[in-house]
Amino acid sequence: MxxxxxxxxxxxxxxxxxxxxxxxxxxxxPKVESKEWYGLINxxxxxxxxxxxxxxxxxxxxFYKGNSELEIEDGKLIGENKGEWGGELYFQxxxxxEKIVKIKFGNIVDIFKFQNKIYFTEGFGIWGSxxxxxxxSVFTYxxxxxxxxxxxxxxxxxxxxxxxxxxxxxxxxxxxxxxxFRNQFWRGLYPNxxxxxxxxxxxxxxxxxxxxxxxxKKEVSFYxxxxxxxx
Numbered sequence: 001m002x003x004x005x006x007x008x009x010x011x012x013x014x015x016x017x018x019x020x021x022x023x024x025x026x027x028x029x030p031k032v033e034s035k036e037w038y039g040l041i042n043x044x045x046x047x048x049x050x051x052x053x054x055x056x057x058x059x060x061x062x063f064y065k066g067n068s069e070l071e072i073e074d075g076k077l078i079g080e081n082k083g084e085w086g087g088e089l090y091f092q093x094x095x096x097x098e099k100i101v102k103i104k105f106g107n108i109v110d111i112f113k114f115q116n117k118i119y120f121t122e123g124f125g126i127w128g129s130x131x132x133x134x135x136x137s138v139f140t141y142x143x144x145x146x147x148x149x150x151x152x153x154x155x156x157x158x159x160x161x162x163x164x165x166x167x168x169x170x171x172x173x174x175x176x177x178x179x180x181f182r183n184q185f186w187r188g189l190y191p192n193x194x195x196x197x198x199x200x201x202x203x204x205x206x207x208x209x210x211x212x213x214x215x216x217k218k219e220v221s222f223y224x225x226x227x228x229x230x231x
Contacts, residue, residue, distance in 0.1 A: 018201045021058050024209060024223040029185050040208035041188050044229040048193040049205040056195060056203055058210055065153075065192060070111040070118070077133075079108025079120060089120060091139060103139045104131075109151050114161065121163070123150035128165060130172065145177040153204075157196035164191045164204050169213060180215045185222065 020026075030036040048061040068079035075094045080087040089108045091101040107124040111133075118133040120141075128151035130144045149165040156162070161172040167187035169180045186206050193205040202213040209224040 016197055016201055018056050018197055018203075018212075020056070020210075020212075020223055023226050024058070025226055027209070027222050027224040029220060029222050032183075032185055032187055037185065037188075039230070040224070040228075042230050043208040043225075045225055046190065046192065046207045047205045047210055047225065049195040049203040049210055050193065051195040051197065054197070056197075058205065061192065061205070064190070065109070068108055068111045068120075070113065072118070072135075077103075077111050077118070077120075079111050079122075081107040081109055081122075081124075083107070083124065087122075089122075089133075101139070103133070104141060110154055112154070112156070114156055115159070119144070119161075121151045121154065123147070123152075123165070125150055126166075130161075130163075130177070132175075144175050145172065147177065149182075152191045153193050155194040155196055162194050162196050162202065164194050166191075169202075169204075169215075171215075180218075181213070181220065184211075184220065186211060 030040060046061055047058050050057050070077040076092045078092060079089045086105060087107040088102060089104040091103060093099055106122040109121045109123055111120045119130060120133055121128065121130050123129065126148060128147040128149055131141045132144055133139060133141045147165060149168050151163055151165050154161055154163040163170045163172065167184050168182045170177050171180060186204065189206040189208060191204050191206040195203045199216050200214045202215060204211040208228055209222060212221040212223065
């Protein structure tokens with residue numbers, strides 16, 4: 001029993017072994033603006049990651065996210081992101097779906113609940129922000145953190161918010177943003193999703209493939225789709 005416990009403990013400490021789908025192969029990290037990097041940008045294929053039954057699932061998806069939505073007690077919050085044409089956060093009441101309550105102009109990326117509060121992210125170009133949203137008689141919001149980078153997607157794991165941006169990666173602990181990676185190769189590859197198994201196994205979906213992050217050892221790996229469709 002003691003030996004079995006030690007073996008299990010050692011396996012846990014060593015981290016999980018997450019299987020990469022067979023249709024991906026590990027590839028060298030491309031240098032930004034290199035021939036290899038432009039080849040990835042010119043792919044028609046984009047991949048989204050998700051965690052399902054403690055396994056990594058990767059699916060093809062669109063380059064661009066649709067509206068973000070969050071159901072709340074008396075209606076629905078909807079966030080639009082129209083790129084250079086802007087966007088908006090608004091509320092649609094259950095009792096009067098024709099009525100629209102405008103809350104904030106901006107490129108809204110995600111709306112989510114965390115620790116019994118509502119948050120939303122926005123971003124475009126070289127900026128992004130995290131906000132807390134409250135509602136009494138009217139909706140109000142306050143900025144929690146500003147990022148010098150457009151926020152693209154997020155997930156929550158063990159009471160920590162993990163965010164992938166246009167070219168970086170952050171975690172938010174107790175409403176404080178911690179920069180983990182900056183100026184990464186996925187700039188221009190439209191990162192769209194994050195899946196966290198532990199801090200040594202974090203995956204990002206993007207155009208042309210997926211990235212694996214180990215934020216304990218500060219390592220980044222890239223797995224390219226084996227049969228990319230290019231323009």
